[in-house]
Amino acid sequence: MRAALQGPPLTVTTIEIRLDEPIGTISPRLYGHFAEHLGRCCYDGLWDSAEVTGDHVAGRFRRDVVEALHELPVPLLRWPGGCYADHYHWRDGIGPVSARPRRLGMSCSLQVEDDNSLGTHEFLQLCAELGAEPYLAGNVGTGSPQELCDWLEYCNSPRDTTLTRERAGNGRAAPFDVRLWGVGNENWGCGGNFDAVTYALEYRRYATMLRHIDPSAELVICGEEDDWNAKLLDTLAADVHLVDHLSIHTYWRNGGPETGFTEDDYYALLTEARGTETFIERTAEIIADAAGDKQRIGIALDEWGVWHPEARRLGPASRRPITYEQANTLRDALAVALTLHGFHRQCNVLTLANLAQIVNVLQAPIMTDGDRMWRTATYHALRLHARHIAATAVPATTIAGDILSDGSAAVTGSASTGGHGTTISIVNQHYDRGAEVHVSGTRGSGEATADLLAADNPASGNDAQVPDRLIPVPLSIAGNDRDGWRIDLPPHSLATLSFGHND
Numbered sequence: 001m002r003a004a005l006q007g008p009p010l011t012v013t014t015i016e017i018r019l020d021e022p023i024g025t026i027s028p029r030l031y032g033h034f035a036e037h038l039g040r041c042c043y044d045g046l047w048d049s050a051e052v053t054g055d056h057v058a059g060r061f062r063r064d065v066v067e068a069l070h071e072l073p074v075p076l077l078r079w080p081g082g083c084y085a086d087h088y089h090w091r092d093g094i095g096p097v098s099a100r101p102r103r104l105g106m107s108c109s110l111q112v113e114d115d116n117s118l119g120t121h122e123f124l125q126l127c128a129e130l131g132a133e134p135y136l137a138g139n140v141g142t143g144s145p146q147e148l149c150d151w152l153e154y155c156n157s158p159r160d161t162t163l164t165r166e167r168a169g170n171g172r173a174a175p176f177d178v179r180l181w182g183v184g185n186e187n188w189g190c191g192g193n194f195d196a197v198t199y200a201l202e203y204r205r206y207a208t209m210l211r212h213i214d215p216s217a218e219l220v221i222c223g224e225e226d227d228w229n230a231k232l233l234d235t236l237a238a239d240v241h242l243v244d245h246l247s248i249h250t251y252w253r254n255g256g257p258e259t260g261f262t263e264d265d266y267y268a269l270l271t272e273a274r275g276t277e278t279f280i281e282r283t284a285e286i287i288a289d290a291a292g293d294k295q296r297i298g299i300a301l302d303e304w305g306v307w308h309p310e311a312r313r314l315g316p317a318s319r320r321p322i323t324y325e326q327a328n329t330l331r332d333a334l335a336v337a338l339t340l341h342g343f344h345r346q347c348n349v350l351t352l353a354n355l356a357q358i359v360n361v362l363q364a365p366i367m368t369d370g371d372r373m374w375r376t377a378t379y380h381a382l383r384l385h386a387r388h389i390a391a392t393a394v395p396a397t398t399i400a401g402d403i404l405s406d407g408s409a410a411v412t413g414s415a416s417t418g419g420h421g422t423t424i425s426i427v428n429q430h431y432d433r434g435a436e437v438h439v440s441g442t443r444g445s446g447e448a449t450a451d452l453l454a455a456d457n458p459a460s461g462n463d464a465q466v467p468d469r470l471i472p473v474p475l476s477i478a479g480n481d482r483d484g485w486r487i488d489l490p491p492h493s494l495a496t497l498s499f500g501h502n503d
């Protein structure tokens with residue numbers, strides 16, 4: 001299909017791929033997701049509580065949701081919070097379902113009634129089904145080092161102890177071997193309102209004890225903005241070896257309403273999304289200054305995405321009752337694509353990332369309403385990037401083309417090369433101008449395909465009534481490896497071009 005372009009003649013954009021300048025590997029961990037016991041994410045979205053009968057754990061995850069997520073894919077999944085993690089006691093979620101306590105949980109100032117039917121075994125079973133690596137967030141706010149050590153022993157120890165016998169009694173003899181452990185969440189705020197120095201010392205205590213239980217566990221310290229991050233690492237000084245990843249979060253909040261946004265709002269959101277890469281770069285500098293060669297600390301952007309005013313707890317636009325659900329449009333999908341491109345470029349310092357959140361909450365790729373389930377614009381943007389996962393990122397530079405009012409290029413891309421061949425994903429950020437895009441630098445078999453995500457209106461999205469209003473469609477591509485390739489991109493659109501093997 002040739003994209004229907006209206007308006008003034010297209011500006012020619014040229015993007016050059018440089019296959020001989022590998023940046024690094026795009027770890028599957030950069031395409032992670034986040035499931036919190038918040039709103040309808042875990043209960044109702046992932047987990048169908050209505051099906052809970054007796055103690056049988058099989059088959060309670062929503063099959064439609066699991067299948068759609070499997071296709072996405074979901075290489076990494078963080079659980080159970082978020083702010084919820086610092087109220088969560090893991091023992092509440094093991095053993096016979098009928099005997100599990102019903103607890104009052106808390107996240108984002110929202111009280112959560114939790115029957116604990118989705119606990120450790122169920123979550124780890126979901127990860128196995130999805131092919132996702134689990135990432136467990138521990139409780140520092142109301143927990144103790146002993147409680148987190150016990151969870152680690154329960155999940156990972158191969159030894160014969162009361163806890164590992166209990167694990168076996170609950171249906172899992174072999175260790176789960178969970179690598180990633182968060183030591184609290186947002187401990188500068190909901191996770192206990194610590195100051196950086198106090199939290200750093202608390203972290204040191206937790207991490208020391210956790211390492212005794214499983215020296216190969218990768219520990220994630222809770223970061224925030226630059227000052228907190230620098231103070232944290234300075235305080236740890238000689239003990240910085242206890243840190244494997246530094247967690248940071250980013251939520252874009254400046255793009256106006258979820259659907260009724262103006263052109264200025266549109267650009268404001270995309271600018272904020274692009275700023276995520278700058279935040280990663282800044283954090284990498286802080287880590288390098290503090291840890292230098294002493295320790296390689298990765299950046300864990302373990303919550304990111306757009307947080308529209310309708311899904312905020314406070315403010316005139318807040319939807320009531322508050323569920324943290326929001327509309328998801330093509331504009332949000334473009335913001336995701338631009339952010340993923342930054343992840344590819346920063347793949348040597350960014351070690352993991354989790355979009356917030358996986359179902360029904362914030363920038364969810366999947367939404368549900370009763371029996372209905374639909375894939376959002378964000379889902380399709382992620383899916384259009386799947387070929388980059390585990391490939392080698394290579395530079396893709398815009399040499400010429402339209403410039404936005406902030407001086408940046410309107411059409412940008414990110415390329416990778418690997419077992420699938422070469423892939424480039426391209427965003428035309430221009431609100432109302434199409435672009436003729438020329439791509440050079442591929443070396444392939446001469447085969448090329450392209451897929452496009454576009455709509456007349458950037459506020460277009462899917463919903464329960466029209467679940468497939470916005471879906472990727474094939475896009476016509478002309479050219480060859482020697483002379484370069486050409487596509488026409490509509491305004492506010494995203495495309496992925498795939499070229500055959502280059503060897």
Ligand code: AHR
Pocket residue numbers: 036038081082083084107108185186303356357362
């Ligand atoms: O994702 C929603 C919330 O945002 C998380 O619980 C918290 O970590 C962050 O403030």
